[in-house]
Amino acid sequence: MTGRAPDNGGNKQETDSAIWDRYTEGKYKDFNLDKQGEGSFWAGVPNPDEPDAAKAQSCTELPFWVKNGEQPDVENAISPKILSALAYERIQVPGTEVELNPKDRQTVNLPTWVWLDKGTYRPLSVTASVDLGGGVEISATTTVKPKSLALSAGTEDARLHPGSGECPVSEDGGIGSPYEKGSGKKTPPCGVTYLRATQDGGGYPLKATLTWDASWEGTGGAGDDDLPDGRFGNTQNVTVQEIQSVN
Incomplete structure (x- = not known):
């Protein structure tokens, strides 16, 4: 100066x-x-x-x-609360890419299982700190973690699972469940059942929006969950076929 x-x-x-x-x-x-x-x-x-x-x-x-x-x-x-907001701005979450089964083409009246890879969608943290001099430092660690996945089928001719279309985080930290052999007639914990086939080579815009819950902890026991949730969505076209059967 x-x-x-x-x-x-x-x-x-x-x-x-x-x-x-x-x-x-x-x-x-x-x-x-x-x-x-x-x-x-x-x-x-x-x-x-x-x-x-x-x-x-x-x-x-x-x-x-x-x-x-x-x-x-x-x-x-500068305070732990302000540092928590700075850390929040630096967190980079992965884009929302859901897994589907069947993967490439859906079938009328056959449930489509939807889930997220737990290895990719896991809690993420960033720490911000500042030195106040004299060996004193203040810091805050902001953490975001998946909270729920909202589905929109892209057509009224569909049933969402659950009915609200809001898939919560399970006890093991995942959202939805990967399809397992023999589960074709079961209702998925997260998914959609299309009731009408797509026409003329088009597709239904299936939208998935992941909500991330944010909280922070700082120096001196400070902390709160007053940071805004983050919501990130992605839309992908799905093709639905109708299988004809002969009795």
Whole structure:
């Protein structure tokens, strides 16, 4: 913080010279050089990812001194809660790709089993931390995990399983169940039964939307589940055939 006067940003009630005096002769005499190692200057930093330009530029807090290990008592100062949101933004979940059985072509009145690969769709975590000086660090770990899978058959001529179309996470952490030989007439825990064949080479747009539940834990026992759920969907065309039988 040497070489030029600090930008007064939105503090237009103060002149540049008055601000300069604050850091040279006033509150922070000679930029607190005699307190090196005891603390550091903190300053407001606009979020470069904030789409609202006015909101991004509203961060005009002038640099202020904070002793090592102390948590600044100002609005939006870095805290475990803010770190949890930063970690949340960095989590990358896989695209929603469901497994189907039958895989390539569905049959009228024959249940289609739908499930997610447990190895791919598992809890994911990201940790964000900041050093407050003096050996004190605050951090937050945000975790997201699959919560439920919502199905939309793409046609009214279909039955969803379960009837709500919302497939919850099972006790083993999976959603839906892979088809097993001999289960053709069983009702799948997650799936759809088409009642009418597709026409003219077209397909039904089967949409699957996976909801990820988010929570976080931070320094000092902080934590909550107040982060928004994430919802990611994908649509794939399915072809349904009608098998003719002769009695």
